[in-house]
Amino acid sequence: MPEETNLYPDLAGPFRSLLEKLQGRQVAVLGHARPDGDCIGSQVALCRVLRSQGIEATCVNPDPVPRRLEFLVGDTPFVRAADFRTEAKVAVFVDCADHGRSGAGLREAFPEPVGNIDHHVSNTRYAQSNLIDSQSSATGEILAGLFLDTGLPIDALSAQGLYVGIATDTGQFCYPSTSRRVFELSAQLLELGASPAAATNELYERESFNKLELLGRFLESFRLECEDRVCIGFLDQKAFDDSGASDEDTEGLVDYARSIEGVDVGVLIEDRPKGIKASLRSKKPVYRVDQVAKVFSGGGHACAAGLNTDLSFDEFYPKFIRVVRELLAAVDSGVDF
Ligand SMILES: [Mn+2]
Structure with missing residues (x-):
């Protein structure tokens, strides 16, 4: 028997x-649109652990699993929302701050989710059972802790998924x-079969040339705002078309904007026909970029947040700069934002 832990007493x-509640049910394990490593890793691990308990989970x-996260899937059943019959199934959401972020009609298909396991400070507690801990670095951290606390078996692929969620x-x-x-x-998780070297190779050493082209465009576009404390890079549709980059190729770009000395907040603004999308990153949690995103109906974490808006660029940008x-x-004046 593995040693009993008490990592998440509450x-x-x-x-x-x-x-x-999930025993004997068919369970959909849902993530968010444009899934990241924590989303896919958490889905894989929860799905496999539920299946190990005789629960039929999918x-x-x-959106599709991003190319560089495919290594986490293995024989875990993954289906696209459009191909999934939702009748008679119950839903557990992971890493999904609000019900609408699951996208593609999944909120309508599952108006009353049974579970919601997440670490976003902005989580709206939309399920019957909300297991939220915003002090945790990742949903993968919460799940790993809960599996260990309750003595559930974590196989090697689940361990790798949870590890990738935490690492990313x-x-x-x-x-x-x-x-x-x-x-x-x-x-x-390493003890249980996670491999940091294999994960690093899959995640960071298989970049497409197109992505680095897009990075070039992004770096060239940098503009400093707010007395050089905010660095903003811009990508329009042409940048994507010229570079041949895909939506998922923007991952990690915003970190370059934040990395500059003296910059407190880095931003990536995508100005595309389907609307404006902004990603925000701050160096310290006191710079609550989730609160900036919230002004535009977005959300996220204190240091990492995002938003989508239908405003035109000319309407959005001055307002955005004002809020930042x-x-x-x-x-600066020591008051809460
Ligand atoms: Mn997460």
């Missing part, structure tokens, strides 16, 4: 109750959310 009980996504959402163990528990859990300026001024 959530282990509700998690046990959730498992009981991962359902509005902590920025390779760099962000302030990187706690002692993160390292302890990661060590346990207010955030900086609030932090």
Whole structure:
């Protein structure tokens, strides 16, 4: 028997109750649109653990699994939302801050999710059972902790998924959310079969040439705002067309905008026919970029947030700069934003 742990004393009980509710049901394990490593890794691990308990679980996504996360899937059942019959099924959402972020009609298909397991501070608690811990670095961290606390079996692929969720959402163990528990859990996941070297190779050493072309365009577009404390890069449809890059190739680009000395907030703004999308990253949690995103109906974490808007660029940009300026001024004067 594995040693008993008590990593999530407040959530282990509700998690046990959730498992009981799922017994004998067909379960859809849902993530969010444009899934990242924590989303896919958490879906894989939860789905496999549920199946190990005789629960018929399937991962359902509005978007395809990104190319560089395919290695996490293995024989885990993944289907696209459009191909999935939702009748008689119950839903558990992972890493999905609000019900609408699941995209492609999944909110309508599952108006009353049974479970919602997440670490976003902006989570809207839209399910019957909401297992939320915003102190955790990743949904993968919460799930790993809960599986260990409740003695559930974590196979090698699940361990790799949980590890990738933690590694990616902590920025390779760099962000302030990187706690002692993160390292302890990661060590346990290695013991169970996770491989950091294999994960790094899949995640970071298989970039497409097109992506680096897009990065070039992004770097060239940099503009400093708010007394050089904010760096903003822009990508329009032409940048995507010229480089041949895909939507998922924007991942990680915004980190370059944040990396400059003296810059507190880095931003990527995509101005495309389907609307404006902005990704925001701050160096310190006191710069609550999730609150900036919220002004435009977006959300996320204190240091990493995003938004989508139908505003035109000329309407959006001055308003956006004004809100970011207010955030900086609030932090400077020591008041909450
Ligand atoms: Mn996450």
